[in-house]
Amino acid sequence: MTAGAESPEVTEGDRAPFFPRLREKLNQRRGFSDTEKTAAALLLIATVAALVWANWPGGSTYDSFWHSTISLRIGGSSLELDFRSVVNEALMTLFFFVVGLEVKREFALGELSDWSRAVVPVAAAIAGLAIPAVIFLAINPSGETAHAWGVVISSDTAFLLGALAIVGPRLPGHLRIFLLALAVVDDVGALAVIAIFYTGHLDIVPLVVAVLGLAVIWSLRYLRLGQGPAYVVFSIVVWVALYASGVQPTLAGVAIALAIPVYAPRRREVENAAALSRAFRQSPNPAYAQAAVRGLLGSVSVNDRLHTLYSPYTSFIILPVFALANAGVHLTGETLAAAIRSPLTWGVVAGLVIGKLVGITGITALIKVLKLGVLAPGLTLGRVAGGAALSGIGFTISLFIIDLAITDPQQQDEARVGVLAASLIAFLLGWAVFRIVDRVQPPSRMSQVLARPVDPRRDHIKGPLDAPLTLVEYGDFECPFCSKATGSIDEVRAHFGDDLRYVWRHLPLTRVHPHALLAARASEAAALQGRFFDLSPVMFENQDELEFDDLLGYAAALGLDLDRFEEDMRSSDVVNRVRDDTIDADLMDVHSTPTFFIDGKRHHGPYDAASLIRELNLTRPLSGAPRTTQV
Known part of the structure; x- marks a missing residue:
């Protein structure tokens, strides 16, 4: 038997319970971590819970709860936010912070560090931002609803990866990497849109304070002791300053993340950590323990440490809470009837479903024809089309921008109905595309031939x-x-x-x-x-x-x-x-x-x-x- 081969096991087959068999089926879709699938499941559960809460007989408690206020007073100054604003403007700052860490790492060390590798997903992401906005504005060319074009520009990475794990090809290969790279650029574009188009009044003095705070955060890389508390203190300063300046305060998370260093582990720091660990093993005492912990943490970049620390909180707590606070649409007959007649709803649906599919697939095909870039082995246009269809699942940032772009509660509900409908349609469309592609080119056939021809320049x-x-x-x-x-x-x-x-x-x-x-x-x-x-x-x-x-x-x-x-x-x-x-x-x-x-x-x-x-x-x-x- 060759190394890595697995021995056959006797199972109960069809007698196995449904959910264990479903879990086993999902685990066979290699390339997807349990974390990604769990995060998508929690997001879905929170969305359903919000809809049930808002539409059950006591559904009025949904709005009353999220409109309850909390205030913080220091001397003569005060900060007052309702619960939904605490989620959308405070907790979501941590979400955007993690997104910023991922963006910086991808551009510094990951898939986007080599332009020749990144040109296709970058171009596809840009088209996936622009084409949906154009389609939305074609349906909503004027009025307050036109200002909501940002709702359709961004895909939800957590839902996208979760959906890909469920309905995507059994062997995702480079498709998952392609969609991750695309999602990073998509997030950068969405954040830029929020900063430029959805910022209200601007107060210069607090903005200057925020910039100075970011400069201090950048310089903390040279601080030998107390980095953690210093990062926390100055991050709070930057958030408060941006909030006071009128800039969307969640962007503080991205700005702080971009100021934090990222690098591959260096041999000197790794050897130092190993030496400190050996010293503690030989003489275990609190001083050596603290030194060993500092040495181990110092051997990896701050970016990696913080991303590892905060990712579980954003995936398993903050995003589900955000969905619970924002997805509670009152699905009354009146709301649904208004949504069906509303150009806003149809603009959201068309922008996300059609715009993402056409934009991402179309520019990828054009780049391939013009030979401006190449697709990775196994990454056919059919698979890209399936991933592009799933990219129409726009949830987190879409709901976030609805709250920024639209003031009328009725229109907010119409836009939310559009986001939910578009996400369901995009999921079903992606499933259909992948089934057609797998029927045309079965995975079993792909496993028998070499995926990438021999290339003397590389092999x-x-x-x-x-x-x-x-x-x-x-x-x-x-x-x-x-x-x-x-x-x-x-x-x-x-x-x-x-x-x-x-x-x-x-x-x-x-x-x-x-x-x-x-x-x-x-x-x-x-x-x-x-x-x-x-x-x-x-x-x-x-x-x-x-x-x-x-x-x-x-x-x-x-x-x-x-x-x-x-x-x-x-x-x-x-x-x-x-x-x-x-x-x-x-x-x-x-x-x-x-x-x-x-x-x-x-x-x-x-x-x-x-x-x-x-x-x-x-x-x-x-x-x-x-x-x-x-x-």
């Missing part, structure tokens, strides 16, 4: 670049089966000589091999210095010694530039390259190592030298390319 190749035979391996440097397979591969290469090119791609099985991902990144860092196939056998020979210091030692023995090697291991290029191979493997339903592809077709069965040679010989009559460059 690690031994043999002539245009040899008539190709053997691709998806492997793991900590996998003992991959180590043993190297002997078979050497025999196969010796047998075919210049008729074969061998290609290595990464599939680190991190659940069973904790150092596999680090080793994969080390191999890519060595590749940037032209030594991929020099470091690889060293790691196979030392599979029990793949700690970071071990990898640095192997690199030093090969004469690599260690500073560059260490920096490249943390670079977004290396991280994305390993991730790309892993996503490609997931797209092909490859979850064990080693897995081989022979001339683009998946190899099943033994991978000893004789079996591989026999399979390669079967493809030889179809191969006749000339032999040229050797690598």
Whole structure:
């Protein structure tokens, strides 16, 4: 049995209860965390609860509760907000803070750090912002309702990922990454719209105070002690100053997040944290404990620490509370009748459902035709269309902007009906698109062919670049089966000589091999210095010694530039390259190592030298390319 393969289990099959079977079905949709699915479920439950609360016989308590006020008085100054405003303007600041942290990290280290990779989702996001607004304004060209065009511009990331996990393709591959990158740009655009178009009066003096507070927050990166309390104090100062200036105070969350540093872990800080931990283990006492905690926290960026700390609160508490406070539409016959006749409602529905689908899919197709960018392996226009349809689920920011853009309670209800209707229609439309795409190109067919053709500019190749035979391996440097397979591969290469090119791609099985991902990144860092196939056998020979210091030692023995090697291991290029191979493997339903592809077709069965040679010989009559460059 190959590493990472799972043994079959005896189950109760059809006798299993419905909900456990449903949960198991959702868990099979790889690429989605339990956190994302749980967050979407809580958001949905809160939405239903709000609708039930607002429409049951005692539904008047819904509005009376959320309009109850809370006040804070300091000397002669006072701040008074009703409960809904506390949620929308105070608690949602933390939500926008987490969004800002994600945006900064994506642009600094993630999918959007490389423009060549980001051009398609960025352009699709911009079109997904603009086209819905144009459609809305075509239906509502004037009057107060025209000011509500911002309602249709933004997708709800939590609902989008939850819906994708439920009705999306079984193997989401690069689609999830594409939609996440798109959602980041979508959030940036929505936040900019709120700041520019939905800010009322402007008071300069508090605004200057807010800017100075942000400058102090930026400088706190140089503070050695007391960073946490300082961040809290000056963040409150910035929020209060923005509130007093007339700028939407929730934008304080984004501004603060952008002022906080983000970087990949540095070796010096990691080694210092390890030394402090060893000191505490040898002599456990409060002083060493505090020093070890500070060292561990200091080894990762403030951005990462705060995102990890606050994400659960925003996903599991703040967003559900926001839905509970804002989704309670009074669905009376009068309200529904008014909504059906209302251009505002239909503008919201058309903008979200049609605008997102047409905007995102259309610009993606145009970029592909003009060859201004490329889609990742398995990311077909059909899959993009399915994701674009689901992007019509506009909830959190849509409801947020309704409260900013519309003052008439009746029109607010009409717009909320439009958001809820559009979200349901978008969900069903996305489901339909994915079912059609899966019928045209079944996932089982995709798993039998190589998702991404061999690219000499990117892949690690031994043999002539245009040899008539190709053997691709998806492997793991900590996998003992991959180590043993190297002997078979050497025999196969010796047998075919210049008729074969061998290609290595990464599939680190991190659940069973904790150092596999680090080793994969080390191999890519060595590749940037032209030594991929020099470091690889060293790691196979030392599979029990793949700690970071071990990898640095192997690199030093090969004469690599260690500073560059260490920096490249943390670079977004290396991280994305390993991730790309892993996503490609997931797209092909490859979850064990080693897995081989022979001339683009998946190899099943033994991978000893004789079996591989026999399979390669079967493809030889179809191969006749000339032999040229050797690598």
